[in-house]
Amino acid sequence: MEIKRNVVLVKYTTFHIGGKAKYFFVAKNKDEIIKAIEWAKDKNLPFFILGGGSNLLVSDKGYRGLVIKFGEPLSLYVLKGLDWAVGIPGTIQGAVYGNAGAFGKSMKDAVKSVEVFDIKTNKIKIFKNKDCKFSYRDSIFKRNKNLIIISVKIKTSPKANAFRRAGEYLNYKKNTQPLNFASAGSVFKNPPGASAGELIERCGLKGKKIGNVKISEKHANFIVNLGGGKARDVKKLIKIIKTRVKKKFKIDLTEEIQFL
Numbered sequence: 288m289e290i291k292r293n294v295v296l297v298k299y300t301t302f303h304i305g306g307k308a309k310y311f312f313v314a315k316n317k318d319e320i321i322k323a324i325e326w327a328k329d330k331n332l333p334f335f336i337l338g339g340g341s342n343l344l345v346s347d348k349g350y351r352g353l354v355i356k357f358g359e360p361l362s363l364y365v366l367k368g369l370d371w372a373v374g375i376p377g378t379i380q381g382a383v384y385g386n387a388g389a390f391g392k393s394m395k396d397a398v399k400s401v402e403v404f405d406i407k408t409n410k411i412k413i414f415k416n417k418d419c420k421f422s423y424r425d426s427i428f429k430r431n432k433n434l435i436i437i438s439v440k441i442k443t444s445p446k447a448n449a450f451r452r453a454g455e456y457l458n459y460k461k462n463t464q465p466l467n468f469a470s471a472g473s474v475f476k477n478p479p480g481a482s483a484g485e486l487i488e489r490c491g492l493k494g495k496k497i498g499n500v501k502i503s504e505k506h507a508n509f510i511v512n513l514g515g516g517k518a519r520d521v522k523k524l525i526k527i528i529k530t531r532v533k534k535k536f537k538i539d540l541t542e543e544i545q546f547l
């Protein structure tokens with residue numbers, strides 16, 4: 288097993304932000320990810336499963352455990368029935384973890400079953416859709432860190448006009464989201480009945496910049512990295528947004544992005 292040391296995580300996240308992982312391993316299959324987890328457990332080291340790093344803010348200080356990169360690109364499924372997922376970066380495993388969604392659909396509608404490795408029992412289990420306890424940008428996998436997603440079966444099948452529809456969805460995203468900048472997608476979940484982006488915009492925060500990171504002028508729920516941005520500055524912007532939205536609308540925004 289080729290475990291690398293002191294790997295800079297910048298290039299493994301779509302935010303292009305993050306310090307070094309003390310240990311880093313790319314797992315190509317089920318056996319390799321299980322071996323890597325065992326390696327970390329053996330050494331009493333924490334470990335973290337990294338998919339495409341597209342919903343993630345990695346600390347500038349990095350991670351003192353083992354980062355295991357693993358997963359299958361979600362894009363492979365766009366023409367197999369997940370046309371709504373076009374333009375969502377990352378892996379299908381990461382998409383299941385956060386119940387990723389767009390255009391009124393989410394992984395909840397698509398998943399048939401999930402093959403899971405339980406690090407507590409060292410056993411492989413099959414979770415049916417309802418066992419995944421999907422809800423808005425949430426699943427059992429977010430709440431139970433012992434569950435590692437190995438593979439995913441989807442129940443949707445290719446649709447006749449999938450290619451055209453995916454093109455339309457992608458155009459919509461290009462027109463409304465700052466896709467030419469490094470980011471982690473939407474920073475906050477939409478609170479019930481409201482749009483996080485709209486609330487942030489109405490606080491006058493579009494374009495607010497700290498260091499080399501900025502609240503996008505195109506879509507206020509995106510924080511973009513202008514180049515060499517720091518996680519600490521993203522966190523400062525997040526704090527400002529939460530405080531201002533709370534003050535103006537009495538609404539608590541919660542982060543959609545995950546932190547390492």
Ligand SMILES: Cc1cc2nc3c(=O)[nH]c(=O)nc-3n(C[C@H](O)[C@H](O)[C@H](O)COP(=O)(O)OP(=O)(O)OC[C@H]3O[C@@H](n4cnc5c(N)ncnc54)[C@H](O)[C@@H]3O)c2cc1C
Pocket residue numbers: 301335336337338339340341342343357358374375376377378379380381382383384385386387388389428434435436437466470471472473545
């Ligand atoms: C430009 C852009 C557009 C986006 N648009 C959307 C959108 O329309 N809709 C949407 O929902 N999201 C969107 N996102 C966010 C992101 O792409 C999704 O949340 C994506 O599904 C994350 O997958 P990932 O593989 O990158 O996960 P990562 O960011 O690598 O990881 C996210 C979390 O999942 C966990 N995880 C990953 N793999 C596993 C595994 N095998 N087992 C257990 N846990 C695991 C990680 O530990 C981490 O906590 C967008 C992001 C960007 C940058």
